Amino acid sequence: MNVIKVIYEGGQEEIVEKKSRFIATLERVETKEEAIHFINQLKKKYWDANHNCFAFVIGKQNEIQGCSDDGEPSGTAGRPMLDVLLGEEVHNTVVVVTRYFGGTLLGTGGLVRAYQKAVKEGLKDCKIIEQKEGVKILIRTDYNGIGKIQYVLGQHSIHIIHTEYTENVAVEAMIPLELLDELKITLTEVTNGKAEIILENAYMYAVLDNQIEMFDSLPEVINLLSNKKST
Structure with a gap:
């Protein structure tokens, strides 16, 4: 579920x-x-x-x-x-x-x-919320790719947790589990393969007051995704 x-x-x-x-x-x-x-x-x-x-x-x-x-x-x-x-x-x-x-x-x-x-x-x-299964990812890219990444994430209503600007740009975002594969492909395509996508962890999460709140960690989901990647 x-x-x-x-x-x-x-x-x-x-x-x-x-x-x-x-x-x-x-x-x-x-x-x-x-x-x-x-x-x-x-x-x-x-x-x-x-x-x-x-x-x-x-x-x-x-x-x-x-x-x-x-x-x-x-x-x-x-x-x-x-x-x-x-x-x-x-x-x-x-x-x-x-x-x-x-x-x-x-x-x-x-x-x-x-x-x-x-x-x-x-x-x-009661205050009732919907918790979803999601994967927190880290996207590293150059300055040429950040606008395209932000556009793709915005098109899918993906919440950005944090953005860090140094020599390159690092974006942390929470991706609904069911959208992960599609977004990885799209982000790779729009940046011509220059975006590095790292799966950090999986959580049950909810959006509260336009902010991401993470609840239970789901290490079994990350393990499953890692095994899927390795095969």
Whole structure:
């Protein structure tokens, strides 16, 4: 998977259904241990609540999943909450929905709708970003080639991280993985083979406020590309 949606900043939202309060709190996590720690923190914070139901999804393919009804009727809270996370295709996320009972029973269908609505409203309060697989490259060229390189990168909306001007020009840029082969060919052609292209590292990255932010390093991607080059 080259693109995944993740929470960059967690959020919280509250809804009220028949006087019952449902407080959804969401956060980004990278491991099951982090998810459990977050859940335990919320249980301590809302120790006086009737229920602290939770769900989490972790991994690019949602390899790790978990949920709990925390005393609500089976299948009315945790699984419906998990279904919202999976349906919204948000990865590496944990959500706890805290319920303070308002005195009126909602029924199984009402509970499912309430817990799902709480998670959806909580997601709206989060800052969600798209992370892509990319390769940070270093391009070395002479002054005759820099204008052509900048034009090609601009045509593909490639973000330049840094440019250094010395005897020659060195440009660091983040290239989406799926565009790497095409851009290497194009940059070589427009500079008549004078551009040196070095693969530095691979990352999951996102563009935030027109700036590149790098997250997980992906050494296996660089290894794959290096083996591909050598063969």
